[in-house]
Amino acid sequence: MDDAGRLRAEGYTLLAHDRCHDGFLKLDRYQVRHRRFDGTTTPVLDREIVVGADCVGVLLYDPVHDAVVLIEQFRLPAAVTGEDAIQVEIVAGRIDPGEPPLAAVEREVREETGCVILGAPERIAVALISPGYNTERLHLYCAIVDAGAAGGLHGLATEDEDIRVLVQPYDTFAAWQTDGRIANLFTLHAGLWLALNRDRLRSGA
Incomplete structure (x- = not known):
């Protein structure tokens, strides 16, 4: 239709x-x-x-070390609205035409962090980013990784990406959600989901 x-x-x-x-x-x-x-x-x-395009967002969590793998990168829209130019976020990116969301999850995690996903990612939600004016839709997942192997600078040179991996204990990540350090809505959404599911994920670690 x-x-x-x-x-x-x-x-x-x-x-x-x-x-x-x-x-x-x-x-x-x-x-x-x-x-x-x-x-x-x-x-x-x-x-x-x-x-907008369909996108994926991926919360990278290590239940063994109880740590979250985040990224930092420059965001011009944040800067021009008075927020910090360097934003703390979860991994995210566009889904290529014809690409399944899970394939985009693996690709974006590899490009932006170099991490290897352990097991099958768990879907958190599929939601519109800002339905008042934007068609962009986010497929949000949680993926288990080894945070001990995470770090460094990443991103595609062909897209001029400059991404720094940031590994933080869960308690720090939780504090950042309440003190304003994280201003990215889908990172906050993923964080709330992790607060509800953290014990379950750790019990299976």
Whole structure:
């Protein structure tokens, strides 16, 4: 079903759709009407949507050492909003066209940390990053690794990536989630999941 058919089926009417920008990020403009909760219909609404890719995020956890493998890298959007330019995050990246999410998990972990995943990654969630204006969807996983083998600088030279691996005890990671050191929402989401599942993961270590 095309966009128009899908929107009509869900109580929306798509009146126009144009691509305004077609770079690394794509920007589409829509004109739509939708049914309100009271049964009436809205006037014609102009909406712009950033067309994002499907992505993966991977929380790397070592249950033996009770440690988390994080990464640090420069983020211009963070800098221009007044946040720290160097952001502490979990591994994340785009899923290539036709690539299964788990294949992207293994590729991104290898490219950004050099770590080897032990066993099958566990899915945490699939969620929209910011559904008010962005179609980007995140496939979030937890993967077990040996934190003792993690460290160094990583990233693809072809993409000008400059990534530093950061290994922290779980207690430090938990503290960073509450004191503002971590400002990345999907890293915070993964951290909350780990708080709920840490005992289970450690009992199987």
